[in-house]
Amino acid sequence: MTDFLSNFEKLSLKDISSIDESKFTPLNDEQKALSSQFQTLSSRFDESESLVSLNENLKSKTFITGTSPSKVDFLVFEKAFPLSFKWxxxxxLSKYRHIIRWIDLIQNKYVDIPEADKLKVDYEAQVAREIKE
Amino acid sequence: MSFSLSIAAKATFVAYPVLIAVNVINDVVDEVSIPIEFVDEKSVDSSDADSSAKLVTPEGKTYSNQLDILNYLAGKFPTVLANAESSQELAKFALEHLYIKNFKVLAVDLEKLDSVLNYRTFVNGYTYSLADYATWGALRANALMGSIIKNEVYINISRWYNLLASDKRFDSAVDFMIKSVNDLRKSAKTANNGGKKETHKA
Incomplete structure (x- = not known):
């Protein structure tokens, strides 16, 4: 799990759709459900509730399916990344904070994106603390 | 000279940051295995009641302050403890403020840590930094934190804490200490009985 975190070779953006699933830790049933749920949702990011739902999922999870990256992270990243520049x-910044955090991790650690094309993240943005409801 | 690390198991604040960092180093760095000795006392040094850890290095130097030990280790093993330089302020903050058991005081600092993690997956950078070890270890040693993490009182802290907890080497360092100290206590008991009592071995 951790070896994966540290030894991952950065992917090029254009190769995202063809990533080999076997590179990732196998998913359990719950993770498979999350994976297909967010892959479907990512085709509907024009509806803000889809993004809100992704943000909510990434609130308690580092990656879409948990503590390891999986293919769906890259597929959804491809769709969410261009949108994030509007936030x-x-x-x-408050509403989509967890997506921004996740995008920042992926763009710096897993996908090869030139510095100039990265989303600029203001780590000190003064957003109010979230309280669990 | 070779390495040796001593940890005081009864310290008010056990030196988990150092213990975990050394456990990961031993796992990752093939040519190094730092022996860990546990002392069933409040301090590893009879002349200093607050000394929770002591590292003796192959160069013959002795460090007994957790931040000094982490900095030495980061200098030797930068791939394990990353971003040492930019971690100093946060590491100091963790070691001085997050071990505290007064919740009213701690709550203010947890809020600060939670805001650090608003847009960050790790405390400092995109992998385990020196500050991540300092922070995770301090919280792991703090008896107040278990339920706070579980109840997601600080949402970002819980997410980050659970990410590092999913790395078996973090909690296994703690389990190793508990087991070693239990063994120490058993053999101390046997010694007190003049060695007559057989220890039960499964």
Whole structure:
């Protein structure tokens, strides 16, 4: 699990759709369900509730299916990444904070994106603390 | 000279940051195996009541402050303890503020840590940094934290804490200490009985 975190070779953005699933830790049933759920949702990111639901999932999970990356992280990243550049208001920075955190991890650690094309993340953005409901 | 690490098992705040870092080093770095000795006392040094850990290095130096030990280890093993330089402030913050058991005081600092983790997966950078060890170890040693993490009182802290906890080498370092100390206590008991009592071995 951790070896995977440290030894992952960065992917190029254009290769994302053809990543070999066998490179990842196998998913259990619950993770498979999450994976297909978010892959489906990612085709509907024009509806804000889809993004809200992704954000909610990434609140307690480092990656979409848990503590390891899986193929769905890359497929969803491809769709969410271009949208994230629009999130500049403090309201959006707060609303999508967990997606931004996850995008920042993927763009720096797993996908090869030139510095200039990365999402600029303001780590000190003054967003209110979230309290579990 | 070779390495030796001593950990005081009865310290008010057990030196988990150092213990875990050494456990990961022993796992990752093939040519190094740092022996870990546990002392069933509050301190590893009879002349200093607050000394929770002591590292003797192959160069013959002795470090007894956790941050000094972590910094030495980061210098030797930068792939295990990353981003040492930019970790200093956060590591100091963790070692000085997160071991505290007064919840009213601790709550203010946990809120700060939670905001550090708003847009960060790790405390500092994109992998285990020196600050991640300092912070995780301090929270693991803090008896107040178990239920706080479990109940997701600080959402970002729980997510980050559970990520590192999913790395078996973090908690196995703690389990190893508990087991070693139990063994120590058993053999101390046997010694007190003049060695007559057989220890039960499964």
């Amino acid at each position: 500049t208001s403090i309201e959006d």
